[in-house]
Amino acid sequence: MLAFNPRDPAFIANPYPFYRQLRAAMPVWTDPTGRTFLTKYEDVSLMVRDRRMGRNFKNPDTLIRRFGPTALDEPAVVELSKMMLMQDPPDHTRLRGLVAKVFTARKMEDMRAGIQTITDRLLDKVQAKGEMDAVRDLAFPLPVLVICELLGIPEEDRDHFVNGTASGGALLNPVVPTREELDRANQSSKTSALYFERLFALRRKEPRDDLLSLLVQAEEAGDRLTSEELRANVTLLFGAGHETTVNLIGNGLWSLHRNPSQWAAIRDDPSLIPNAIEEILRYESPVQIVGREAAEPIEFSGTTVQPGTPMVALLGAANRDPDVFPDPDRMDVTRERLKPLSFGGGIHFCLGAQLARIEAEVVFRTLLRRMPDLTLPNVDAPKWRESFTLRGLTTLPATWSPARH
Numbered sequence: 129m130l131a132f133n134p135r136d137p138a139f140i141a142n143p144y145p146f147y148r149q150l151r152a153a154m155p156v157w158t159d160p161t162g163r164t165f166l167t168k169y170e171d172v173s174l175m176v177r178d179r180r181m182g183r184n185f186k187n188p189d190t191l192i193r194r195f196g197p198t199a200l201d202e203p204a205v206v207e208l209s210k211m212m213l214m215q216d217p218p219d220h221t222r223l224r225g226l227v228a229k230v231f232t233a234r235k236m237e238d239m240r241a242g243i244q245t246i247t248d249r250l251l252d253k254v255q256a257k258g259e260m261d262a263v264r265d266l267a268f269p270l271p272v273l274v275i276c277e278l279l280g281i282p283e284e285d286r287d288h289f290v291n292g293t294a295s296g297g298a299l300l301n302p303v304v305p306t307r308e309e310l311d312r313a314n315q316s317s318k319t320s321a322l323y324f325e326r327l328f329a330l331r332r333k334e335p336r337d338d339l340l341s342l343l344v345q346a347e348e349a350g351d352r353l354t355s356e357e358l359r360a361n362v363t364l365l366f367g368a369g370h371e372t373t374v375n376l377i378g379n380g381l382w383s384l385h386r387n388p389s390q391w392a393a394i395r396d397d398p399s400l401i402p403n404a405i406e407e408i409l410r411y412e413s414p415v416q417i418v419g420r421e422a423a424e425p426i427e428f429s430g431t432t433v434q435p436g437t438p439m440v441a442l443l444g445a446a447n448r449d450p451d452v453f454p455d456p457d458r459m460d461v462t463r464e465r466l467k468p469l470s471f472g473g474g475i476h477f478c479l480g481a482q483l484a485r486i487e488a489e490v491v492f493r494t495l496l497r498r499m500p501d502l503t504l505p506n507v508d509a510p511k512w513r514e515s516f517t518l519r520g521l522t523t524l525p526a527t528w529s530p531a532r533h
């Protein structure tokens with residue numbers, strides 16, 4: 129009998145045998161609570177792109193079913209429901225349009241030099257020691273500093289975020305949250321609201337050339353962004369900007385060392401790095417699920433799903449579908465025509481995909497150049513975060529010979 133428990137540490141450590149079993153036995157699986165899970169690449173791809181699928185978070189019943197009977201009184205749930213990620217058109221189109229202006233390909237490329245500087249500064253702090261915790265000292269602070277830069281968080285506040293920890297995204301797990309998880313999420317939403325309100329006030333008085341000022345101006349224009357939406361979407365950008373990229377870098381470094389021939393391959397030929405990043409995204413997807421609800425009947429692998437059905441797409445499973453990726457459990461940085469579903473697809477396709485790819489590319493290039501003999505002493509004993517949805521490591525000790533530069 130199949131059992132899905134996204135809070136089980138053993139499952140979090142290795143969800144792949146479950147994915148494989150499910151995909152082979154029941155690619156469209158409805159669990160006892162009525163949620164339907166998809167594991168095939170083709171089905172997941174359809175689910176994220178098809179207009180018959182939506183979020184339906186404006187419907188109170190959806191929120192109650194998803195987050196429990198108190199959902200409408202939980203500040204963190206209300207905030208989540210205002211994020212573009214959880215909205216359907218036309219609200220989604222309006223919100224995404226405001227932010228997308230800043231996330232242009234040109235603008236992201238322009239950030240590369242700054243990302244290099246931040247990476248070098250972080251490595252300068254540890255290079256002579258010959259050791260670091262690659263999560264705490266590099267993979268976590270880098271994306272935090274990058275998103276701070278993009279939003280325009282004042283320099284003096286950045287250390288506070290750099291020294292923080294990933295909040296875990298408990299509300300994103302595909303189960304009704306516990307009271308404790310809700311309390312924690314409410315607390316963190318309150319703290320971030322207090323912080324951002326203060327900053328919005330500053331930017332209203334004195335706009336700058338940053339994303340916060342742009343969004344504050346949209347809010348002031350009235351009909352384009354309410355103050356609740358402003359707060360929720362800045363929180364989304366801040367969280368999405370770092371709680372996922374940390375895991376692309378961490379999971380990447382770990383899996384490349386778990387498969388040493390693959391680390392050697394990019395070391396010998398750094399031009400493979402962009403393709404290696406796609407393979408890391410496929411092999412250890414930093415985001416494991418996305419959710420939707422069917423608005424109309426829709427067929428997946430011969431099974432018709434009825435309107436109102438809550439759906440969960442298992443991205444990590446779709447990325448290892450043998451019909452699309454031969455020998456899917458093997459990591460191979462030279463795979464061709466890689467199109468993992470790790471950034472989703474359709475109207476919610478990750479807004480920060482290019483930024484995340486640039487960050488990872490700069491990190492791997494720089495590590496190979498500055499610490500070519502880097503090793504991970506605990507590579508066989510990874511410590512996974514508690515979150516199933518945001519897949520990543522809490523710590524990743526690394527060593528190298530400090531004499532080399």
Ligand code: HEM
Binds near residue numbers: 212372415476479
């Ligand atoms: C490796 C890093 C990242 C991964 C794996 C990732 C993954 C995803 C996924 C799977 C979605 C779609 C969710 C859905 O369809 O339900 C998404 C949406 C989004 N991501 Fe990312 N993300 C990453 C980095 C970033 C960064 C760096 C930013 C911003 C700076 C960002 C901002 C967003 C936003 C704003 C959305 C919502 C887009 C919308 O609803 O239209 N992400 N991301």
